[in-house]
Amino acid sequence: MNTNSKLNISQKRKRKPPKVGKVILYTFMAIVGILQLFPLLWLFDYSLLKSGNFFGDAVFQFPSPPQWDNYVKAFTQGHVLPYFFNSLLVTLVSVAITAVVSILLAYAFTRMKWKFNVLFMNIILLGMMIPIHATLLPNFIIFNQVGLLNSYWALILPYTAFNIPISMFIVSGFMETIPKTIEEAAVIDGCSIWGILFKIILPITRPAIATISVVNFINCWNEFIMAYTFITLDKFKTLPFSIIQFVGQYSSNYGAQFAVMSLIAIPSIIIYLIFTDEINKGLMSGSVKG
């Protein structure tokens, strides 16, 4: 405190910024920021290069001339546009279902007292431990028998199933931090259970919901293993398929692949930017008690 006030005084006198601490803080933050942004800039830079210039000595290369053709190829040969809509549909539906189910589950587990409460919660959390690869074959057989292969459900159902345990975990961790007195007051005022859930709990849990939605969005958006196992028809393919359109027998058209990846990254970045505040809140408050 003492040094602080001295520093303030000296600053006023000399009108110089001698706040060494802040300078260090800002340089440190700037370095971290650049490190975070670097992969994105690098991705964009390389998406304008010829495939032959990849893997060179220089980390950053100035594209001369920029190969905009890579982007043209992404749209023509890579079918980015139709795949984009498939990805969007599958992802949004999965994220929405996951969010709804997670809220209902979390509420049931944190607020309601019933016989097998703990047991069921543990069973659902066990879902986190199942590796994707172990489910591919059984799921393929089931989908095949039910006739769901090559449909949007073949992606939406497993995506939702895989995202529910962790989402439920985050949301219930968050709900536990909400004081019960709020709900008691609501009950006294005559609110029903659904009323409590949608009018009181839901608005308070918004940060947690934003967090899980963004995480789930990115998971579903980038998922490829299940997609190539359950989907063969062109009209259901999702965005990661456009990257492999450029894989040859041995070597690939890297430039076009990077162009596709840049395009795929854009929605993720936008979603992140929109929700970044909520995510911070969600992560912070979830982590205190969850």
Added chain:
Amino acid sequence: MKKWILLLLTAILSIGLVACSDNTGSKEGSSKDGKKDGEKVTLKFFTALPDRETGLGGVEQKIIDSYMEKNPNVKIEVEALQDEPFKDKIKIYSSTKQLPDIIQAWGQSSFIAPLINNGLLYELNPADFEDKDFIEGSFDGFSKDGKLYGVPRNTDFLPLFYNKRLFEENGIEPPKTQEDLIAVSKKFRALGINPVATNGMDGWIFPMWFDYALQRETGSFDLMDDALHGDKSYTDPAVITAAKKMKEIVDAGVFADGYLTADYGTARNLFGQEKAAMYLMGAWEMGLATDENFPESFRNNVGVIPYPVSDKSKAGDLVIYQGGGYSISNNSEHKEEAVKFLKYFFESENWPKLTWQSGAGMPAQSFDKYLTGKESTLQKEMIDIFNSVTSASGTPILDDSTPEFKETIMSLHQELFTGKVTPNQFGEKLDAAAKKARDASK
């Protein structure tokens, strides 16, 4: 009250699900009905060439398109995934007996043997392909007990690519013997140029190179196969000496910096950007001479020589084999249509001609007639090597056994070169792996 709401909710959810799946069902139903006018047939075609516009994938797609044009009743649905996902999905397809009608297959035990043993592949009639000028012995990998289960697509062999400009400008002669190779590499090292680029990270190139190393040591490719089948052993002194020699070559700095962490694209670009003088890679890379991603000075100067020899071997002793091909699945409902398509596919003016003229690779059929005279120098040099063949390795050692053996032999080479195992241990471990593979396939 609570229960009612719950019931209602589950009812709504289940109706929603059923309704949605009904929708998709009816959509599929209607499109199937649409196909039924005439004797329409849909063939599913599963390939490991995802790029459908350039290279081999482009040629493949072109033939498929022209076939559909000539046979309007046939629709060919192409599914394409790259190597690893392709093999994963083949496993899933085969364990559910859902293999697509035509699949890409490799005439190598590690891939095709499990499929044949489980009766998943349809037996082909060799007479159907007799008039297609296939290179002698090219069906061997796809046959078992005298029955044919697939048709080869490509001929692959392992030469040494080199950059003529770098050699000429520095007054260095291309290496003829293994000793030359070390001497030449030292000269390039002194000049600050990487000698040989190769993709050590992928792992498969070294066991193929081992085929050469052992052949140069013993003068024949037989010991390799005999040891695998248990007639001889990998602890044979010749194997140990060959392993020692490989290690010597590696230690002399023949391979480019970071060769063990270089994947396919890295190695290829290192050579293409004229930063490495030589490139140990399969003949399929003859497209390098026309790849506009690389500077012109490179394209005009890329050449190819056979792998350096020893006094026991000739330059014509090649690691040469049939790579990919196609098989028809046993559960296919349209086997005859599939055979008809394959016959069309391999007709002389289709696959062999188009493949050769696109410069994307070497067909497994003789293509002498399609030489246009407009080939790149690289292609011409490649044919010279190909025509000089005096003995052939057949399927490279790593693909001649079980998938597990393949993993072991690939990592053993990497361990040998990093010094984790000695040449003696290398031989012992390899022998143990071969024995394990033999026991497993019994």
